[in-house]
Amino acid sequence: MSISSLKIVVFSGPSLNPEEGMEILEADYRPPIKRGDVLEVLKGSPDIIVIIDGVFHQQPAVSHREIIEALNAGVMVVGGSSMGALRASELDDLGMIGIGYVYSQYKTGKVESDDDVAVVFRPDTGEQLSDSLVSIEYNLKRARKKDIISKNDLDKILNTAKSIYYPHRTYKKIFNESEIESDVIKKLVKFLNNHPCDIKRKDALEVLNYIKSL
Secondary structure, eight states: OOGGOOOOEEEEEESSSSHHHHHHOOEEEEEOOOOHHHHHHHTOOSEEEEEEBSSSSSSSOOHHHHHHHHHHHTOOEEEEEEEEHHHHHHHGGGGGGEEEHHHHHHHTTTTGGGGOOOOOOOOTEEEESSSHHHHHHHHHHHHHTSSSHHHHHHHHHHHHHHHOOOOGOHHHHHHHHHHOOOHHHHHHHHHHHHSSOOOOOOOHHHHHHHHOOO
16 A cells, blocks of 8 residues: 555644645645544544644643543554654553654653744744744853854753743843843854755654655
8 A cells, every 4th residue: 555545644734835845745735733633643543643733721731541442443544743753752652653853852861841842823824933942052062062152151041941931931031131242143143044954854754754655
């Protein structure tokens, strides 16, 4: 059976918009997953459920029980990038497949809180309005490896980022509140602008390419 003949449902949003996703994998793309969505999808007898983005605090998050129900029904459930990475790290022993950097961060315990991947986005367009802590930390470490910032600067900026409630967490706000020399911030901003990397988007693409390769 080819991948094109399978019924695939993908829950995505700010990490990867459906238009871009369709260029990689033809599927039924739906908004970020919330509680009850898996049970609703199961009514249509899907072959694969892909969880990338999901709601955290706006509405009840997708439950472990409903994912387990899908797995018990023989449905392949794959997660990565955001909510999918979190749930995969918790349920991979039961058969859910986790893909990507964020998943590995959760699995190894380097990331523990759901707030680390949470962002605010426009529900009508999926436009991301804040930055995730996991992506911020990833990029700060990239800058450290390039000697753009010192270890002390990295720690200060990261601590500032962690102190900001996730809906208000943006690079601009973090840099404004960090007690770091302005010339260092300027170099860091230039690096981030010239060498951007959204790790959640990168993971989302990896998830879709994994499905495509089956």
